[in-house]
Amino acid sequence: MDTLIETSSFLFLLIGSFLCISGxxxxxxxxxxxxxxxxxxxxxxxxxxxxxxxLMLQNPDALxxxxxxxxxxxxxxxxxxxxxxxxxxxxxxxxxxxxHKK
Amino acid sequence: MLLAFLVAVALAIVSMKDLFSVIMLSxxxxxxxxxxxxxxxxxxxxFTEAAVGAGISTLLMLVAITMTGRxxxxxxxxxxxxLAVVVVxxxxxxxxxxxxxxxxxxxxxxxxxxxxxxxxxxxxxxxxPNIVTSVLASYRGFDTFGxxxxxxxxxxxxxxxxxVARRPEDIAEIDSLNDSMHEQHLILRIVSKMxxxxxxxxxxxxxxxxxxxxxxxxxxxxxxxxxxxxxxMLFGMSTARRVIxxxxxxxxxxxxxxxxxSVGIVSLLEGKNFxxxxxxxxxxxxxxxxxxxxxxxxxxxxxASVMVIIFFNFAGRRENAHSGEENExxxxxxxxxxx
Amino acid sequence: MLMDHxxxxxxxxxxxxxxxxxxxxxxxxxxxxxxxxxxxxxFIFYISMAKVEGGTAPILEEGIRQYSNPLPxxxxxxxxxxxxxxxxxxxxxxxxxxxxxxSIEEEEIQRQDNLDC
Numbered sequence: 001m002d003t004l005i006e007t008s009s010f011l012f013l014l015i016g017s018f019l020c021i022s023g024x025x026x027x028x029x030x031x032x033x034x035x036x037x038x039x040x041x042x043x044x045x046x047x048x049x050x051x052x053x054x055l056m057l058q059n060p061d062a063l064x065x066x067x068x069x070x071x072x073x074x075x076x077x078x079x080x081x082x083x084x085x086x087x088x089x090x091x092x093x094x095x096x097x098x099x100h101k102k
Numbered sequence: 103m104l105l106a107f108l109v110a111v112a113l114a115i116v117s118m119k120d121l122f123s124v125i126m127l128s129x130x131x132x133x134x135x136x137x138x139x140x141x142x143x144x145x146x147x148x149f150t151e152a153a154v155g156a157g158i159s160t161l162l163m164l165v166a167i168t169m170t171g172r173x174x175x176x177x178x179x180x181x182x183x184x185l186a187v188v189v190v191x192x193x194x195x196x197x198x199x200x201x202x203x204x205x206x207x208x209x210x211x212x213x214x215x216x217x218x219x220x221x222x223x224x225x226x227x228x229x230x231p232n233i234v235t236s237v238l239a240s241y242r243g244f245d246t247f248g249x250x251x252x253x254x255x256x257x258x259x260x261x262x263x264x265x266v267a268r269r270p271e272d273i274a275e276i277d278s279l280n281d282s283m284h285e286q287h288l289i290l291r292i293v294s295k296m297x298x299x300x301x302x303x304x305x306x307x308x309x310x311x312x313x314x315x316x317x318x319x320x321x322x323x324x325x326x327x328x329x330x331x332x333x334x335m336l337f338g339m340s341t342a343r344r345v346i347x348x349x350x351x352x353x354x355x356x357x358x359x360x361x362x363x364s365v366g367i368v369s370l371l372e373g374k375n376f377x378x379x380x381x382x383x384x385x386x387x388x389x390x391x392x393x394x395x396x397x398x399x400x401x402x403x404x405x406a407s408v409m410v411i412i413f414f415n416f417a418g419r420r421e422n423a424h425s426g427e428e429n430e431x432x433x434x435x436x437x438x439x440x441x
Numbered sequence: 442m443l444m445d446h447x448x449x450x451x452x453x454x455x456x457x458x459x460x461x462x463x464x465x466x467x468x469x470x471x472x473x474x475x476x477x478x479x480x481x482x483x484f485i486f487y488i489s490m491a492k493v494e495g496g497t498a499p500i501l502e503e504g505i506r507q508y509s510n511p512l513p514x515x516x517x518x519x520x521x522x523x524x525x526x527x528x529x530x531x532x533x534x535x536x537x538x539x540x541x542x543x544s545i546e547e548e549e550i551q552r553q554d555n556l557d558c
């Protein structure tokens with residue numbers, strides 16, 4: 001049982017960190033504002049969720065578990081909202097996505 | 103590592119011309135330094151810095167540049183002279199650091215004087231696990247009183263500089279404006295409406311849990327103010343002004359300082375020193391508890407209301423400037439039509 | 442041994458960066474940002490001094506012997522909030538100057554003042 005929890009926590013943390021890094025690479029590599037935001041918005045929400053779940057599995061303390069759960073709920077609410085607000089602001093100010101490159 | 107990031111951000115701030123990016127970078131700078139404070143065990147400080155440096159101060163600067171313009175004149179006065187002064191001063195300061203005790207050394211003079219007493223006796227004398235709170239509110243209560251008065255004074259200063267006489271507002275106009283904004287910000291509004299009660303609740307938790315964990319009046323006040331500012335930003339100033347009465351907030355700012363001061367006066371009247379809470383109850387430790395709770399409440403109320411006052415006055419000024427411009431434009435148009 | 446003063450050097454570099462912005466830039470808002478960098482570098486200096494090797498956050502708990510120094514934390518905690526209050530005051534002044542002079546560039550303001558004399 002213990003090894004199962006340990007391994008799954010390890011896996012979650014690993015996936016989370018990988019997503020974080022891929023989000024970072026996305027910011028640098030993608031061509032325009034919207035794709036970059038997509039990279040950050042999508043990976044970051046999932047990555048934080050993964051890392052938090054991994055941490056939850058690490059910690060048996062109920063209070064810490066509850067706090068992590070709250071943080072998870074909060075990020076799940078705030079992250080997408082923030083991306084939405086950013087994209088909307090960009091569209092309203094006339095930033096066009098690059099549709100046909102080359 | 104974090105420190106190297108900090109330096110990179112600071113250098114980027116120097117070279118940026120666009121004030122908007124400068125301010126965004128200074129927000130990042132605040133967040134980075136908050137993470138650094140966590141690494142240095144200063145949880146209370148990190149808490150405050152995250153709320154203030156990355157949140158409120160960025161916001162206030164943004165409001166300010168909407169009024170002052172976002173581009174910067176590229177001319178520098180005597181950059182080489184300035185650079186020389188900076189390099190010489192920096193060199194002298196670095197020379198000075200060689201006399202300092204090594205980083206993290208437990209033998210450094212700063213850890214030898216009054217601090218061991220705080221760490222060893224605060225539990226029996228004050229009965230509060232968080233030493234930062236007990237030093238802040240009890241051992242050094244008089245200093246903190248001074249700080250609160252400074253914050254109050256700064257709030258009053260902003261009020262004096264920026265407050266504008268407000269014409270009576272047309273409620274129907276506000277409602278129609280609200281409806282049009284509602285379409286645009288639907289998602290933001292719904293999510294923030296869901297989150298607001300929790301933010302306010304969290305602020306109260308931070309306020310009253312400050313004895314046991316990181317937190318206290320300063321942090322709670324800033325978080326509370328941030329929640330109100332969020333509301334004002336998403337639902338418009340006029341709506342926020344209808345929810346939160348301005349003169350009531352100003353009264354609260356004064357009441358917080360008054361609460362703090364009067365706790366001190368009560369202990370004077372009981373024949374002890376100013377802000378000696380032992381007299382507030384038969385048991386000195388319980389008295390300390392009560393005293394800390396009261397003055398933290400005073401601090402929280404003052405900080406929250408001063409922050410709200412500052413934001414509302416900046417935003418009100420901005421609204422006024424904008425409507426003034428519109429009027430001018432209309433007048434100009436009329437003049438053009440006549441000719 | 443070399444890294445003993447690393448934190449302090451960084452503080453000096455940050456402090457000088459802020460100082461440079463304050464003296465070399467003419468824009469008042471930028472000057473305020475520079476001041477706040479300077480201010481934060483002082484905070485970092487204090488907090489670095491408070492750190493004790495092997496210590497934990499100064500919240501009393503059973504079984505922990507070594508705490509970091511709480512006194513600088515108290516000083517900086519209040520200083521941050523006072524700092525934002527005074528920064529707001531500075532920004533308010535900048536806004537009023539913009540209204541009075543139509544600019545927040547120092548040289549422009551001085552030029553207008555000289556014209557008035």
